[in-house]
Amino acid sequence: MRSFNHSSEIIELLKTKEYEYLGLVPTMGSLHKGHVKLIEKCSLKCDQTIVSIFVNPTQFDNKIDFANYPQSVQKDIETIRKINPNAIIYTPSESDLYTSPAKAEIFDLDGIDKIIEGKFRKGHFQGVATVVKILFEKFSPDYAFFGEKDYQQILVIEKLIKKYNLGVKIKCILTVREENGLAMSSRNILLDKETRYDAKIIYESLCIAKKMIKKNDFDKIKNFISELFLANKKFSLEYFCIAENTSLKEIASFNPTIKIRAFICARFQGIRLIDNIALN
Numbered sequence: 042m043r044s045f046n047h048s049s050e051i052i053e054l055l056k057t058k059e060y061e062y063l064g065l066v067p068t069m070g071s072l073h074k075g076h077v078k079l080i081e082k083c084s085l086k087c088d089q090t091i092v093s094i095f096v097n098p099t100q101f102d103n104k105i106d107f108a109n110y111p112q113s114v115q116k117d118i119e120t121i122r123k124i125n126p127n128a129i130i131y132t133p134s135e136s137d138l139y140t141s142p143a144k145a146e147i148f149d150l151d152g153i154d155k156i157i158e159g160k161f162r163k164g165h166f167q168g169v170a171t172v173v174k175i176l177f178e179k180f181s182p183d184y185a186f187f188g189e190k191d192y193q194q195i196l197v198i199e200k201l202i203k204k205y206n207l208g209v210k211i212k213c214i215l216t217v218r219e220e221n222g223l224a225m226s227s228r229n230i231l232l233d234k235e236t237r238y239d240a241k242i243i244y245e246s247l248c249i250a251k252k253m254i255k256k257n258d259f260d261k262i263k264n265f266i267s268e269l270f271l272a273n274k275k276f277s278l279e280y281f282c283i284a285e286n287t288s289l290k291e292i293a294s295f296n297p298t299i300k301i302r303a304f305i306c307a308r309f310q311g312i313r314l315i316d317n318i319a320l321n
């Protein structure tokens with residue numbers, strides 16, 4: 042299956058195909074094993090898969106981060122073909138998705154976009170919601186697949202679907218990790234080999250939090266993790282927090298009946314890496 046730059050061609054093609062379930066895997070390319078899992082799961086669940094590859098400008102609050110975002114479209118297309126030769130690959134230019142200049146829509150997402158990651162990346166989730174809504178409206182998929190590493194993004198998209206009646210079901214796929222525990226991310230290739238290894242501190246911190254949670258108060262855990270990063274010469278801690286699973290409201294003490302998660306973001310020379318795990 043070839044790749045398409047225009048959604049209109051895909052919409053025409055879909056009319057000629059017979060399928061029961063259409064699945065969408067939205068990506069920004071530079072595919073890694075986490076994306077491979079998403080495409081595999083989508084291809085198992087749905088008899089027609091679309092994979093989009095588009096580095097979405099409206100979700101970047103930092104021009105340098107946008108300019109440095111890794112891209113490898115040809116390699117990505119080969120990767121997708123190997124997983125599912127029948128997958129439709131959408132590689133649009135900006136003008137196929139946005140009128141010029143590309144701008145994020147303003148959605149009322151009940152504040153879920155403004156906390157945790159949203160505090161540090163102003164407008165990021167509005168940009169994500171904008172492009173995802175455009176993709177959903179173009180292709181009307183039955184299912185869309187996202188990785189648990191971007192857990193807050195999934196809640197933002199679920200909120201978007203509910204508020205705007207988009208009728209798409211979300212499938213959350215478990216985080217795929219490198220050998221040292223580092224969550225797979227397209228940004229990992231921006232790290233040199235040694236730094237990529239040292240980035241294990243991010244997942245280790247989450248695991249420590251999970252171990253400490255039953256015996257210690259949350260301030261003690263936060264202080265412990267802050268000190269771990271202060272002692273680390275490479276990575277600085279942008280945030281670590283413990284929040285309720287669905288509202289993402291920060292909580293201060295452990296109650297086993299409430300599902301909680303730890304969220305972390307660490308920085309190395311302008312490269313931000315995020316991760317999260319369920320704590321109970």
Ligand code: PAF
Nearest residue numbers: 067068069097169172191
């Ligand atoms: O998770 C990503 O790669 C992006 O945020 C997404 C969902 C493809 C929207 O640009």
